[in-house]
Amino acid sequence: MFNTNTYYGTDGSLSLSDVNGWADFSKYFGDSGAVGRVVNISLGIATEVKEFHELGLRAPRELRAGNISISGSVERAYINGSMLKLMLGQYAEAEEAAGFQIPTFNMKIILDNVRPPGDPGNSLLTVYGVIFDNWQFSLPEDSFVLEKLTFKARRISIKDNEVPS
Numbered sequence: 001m002f003n004t005n006t007y008y009g010t011d012g013s014l015s016l017s018d019v020n021g022w023a024d025f026s027k028y029f030g031d032s033g034a035v036g037r038v039v040n041i042s043l044g045i046a047t048e049v050k051e052f053h054e055l056g057l058r059a060p061r062e063l064r065a066g067n068i069s070i071s072g073s074v075e076r077a078y079i080n081g082s083m084l085k086l087m088l089g090q091y092a093e094a095e096e097a098a099g100f101q102i103p104t105f106n107m108k109i110i111l112d113n114v115r116p117p118g119d120p121g122n123s124l125l126t127v128y129g130v131i132f133d134n135w136q137f138s139l140p141e142d143s144f145v146l147e148k149l150t151f152k153a154r155r156i157s158i159k160d161n162e163v164p165s
Helices: 025-029 082-092
Strands: 013-019 038-052 063-076 104-109 122-140 146-153 157-162
Touching: 013 025, 013 038, 038 082, 082 122, 082 146
Parallel strands: none
Antiparallel strands: 013 104, 038 063, 063 146, 104 122, 122 146, 122 157
């Protein structure tokens, strides 16, 4: 039987791997690639569906699947420049650099509610070819400082561990 567990935000974690284009990755994220103090992750997939309408008909005669877009955002209650450097690569430290290369990486969202103890029931969402495209910083008067990054990705895979019935 496949995993039917429910999850809460505290059951999740985020790690990054296979970074291409940023040599200092392990200096900021360690060997595990774990991203700390994440408060929000959103992930969306949209398929462009095209309709073909014939003259004289109200309903579409045919539907065709078009482009697939994967996007999302990550919010974090910590500012140390690591996520911004992951977005900008060498441009985070130099005004002009030779060979424009934006870092790409894989993002792993791990969900495990560890209930019951020892149960292997967890899910792993892996988002491949991620590039951050927007960074925002929020300094509210009466709440935590947050940074928010939005991203685009090439593809996604989901692995649900099978649990004994």
